[in-house]
Amino acid sequence: MRTFLESPRLRLRRFTEADLDLLVGLDNDPEVMRYLNGGRPVPRETLRTRSLPRLLHIHPCTGEPGFWAAEERSTGAWLGWFEFRPVDDDGGGEVVELGYRLHKAAWGRGYATEGSRALIRKGFTELGVRRVTANTMAVNAGSRRVMEKAGLRYLRTYFQDWPEAIDGSEQGEVEYVLTYEDWSTGPEVRRLG
Template identity: 55%
Template sequence: MAAFLETERLVLRDFTDSASDLDEVFALHDDPEVMRFINGGRPASRDAIRERTLPQLLERFAAFDGGRGCWAAHDRADDRFVGWFALRPVQPDRATVADLGYRLRRDAWGRGYATEGARALVDKGFRDLRVNRIVADTMTVNARSRRVLEKAGLTLVGQFHCDWPEVIEGSAQGDVAYALTREAWAAGRGAAH
């Protein structure tokens, strides 16, 4: 497996259009707890995963010299699929601002994988991909995701409300936006070393 990025416990690799990647993504997106803060935990459609989600995970961006913006994450110890991580340019042809995201299998929760992968992508974005600002958002009530973003170095920049097509539990409290600039990242790295 060709790795895009390796951390202490994770291997991030490009997605493929293989049946195994389709199966893994379908199982991940079909878990109601995983999708609770995304769509209220509604069941996934295998056709929708094949026709919409997987092509989005395979997308290449001019901003990253034709590279991908989403990677399958595997545990290095046993090669088990644990989820995916994304760092996608907000504008496909400009690397100035990138959006950080992740989705992990429930059996990988609470083990530090989300923080480890998010930190690695933040570092990769600023160090290698010419990103100047990394942003992310989540539902206000999603305390676990907010903690991951903070541990990855992002700071809260505001709260906002969206008109969602379907109301899900906690959506009345809105969403929160986080961000980290290259300058703040560099200053933090200097203090940490």
């Protein structure tokens, strides 16, 4: 299986159809899904026909998928996934959306920050990315902290219509961003220089 990226503790690889059972386990954990759908279970058939094709989709502008299965390098354990996909296929992949969904057992161990930083570095140094954006519910403090640790800065709070409101949705969504210019002059890059 082709590895897209390795960091000290993580391996990111392409999804395969054989990953369906892993997705079922992840997307049926109420705590994992709390800020996505209020913690409701996601039917296996929905994951097979809607979610998995989205995770497998190859973006024409990059020739790569935008979602990566995350494994622990030392054990091979599946931790969840990372998103680093073009916002607009016509835009050439210069603006990407960063996201992550990890098993609860992986929370608080720095995996989300490590994977996010590694993707950002690869995006800015190898993939021609100029801007990274990330979004979450305003009340999702854990995800917001990961975005900040990865170097993204708060841009705005916005409100959208949800088919079904979930706890905290009344406080809106937040968007964080990081540009190549800000990243390339930031303290992390200077330390590695």
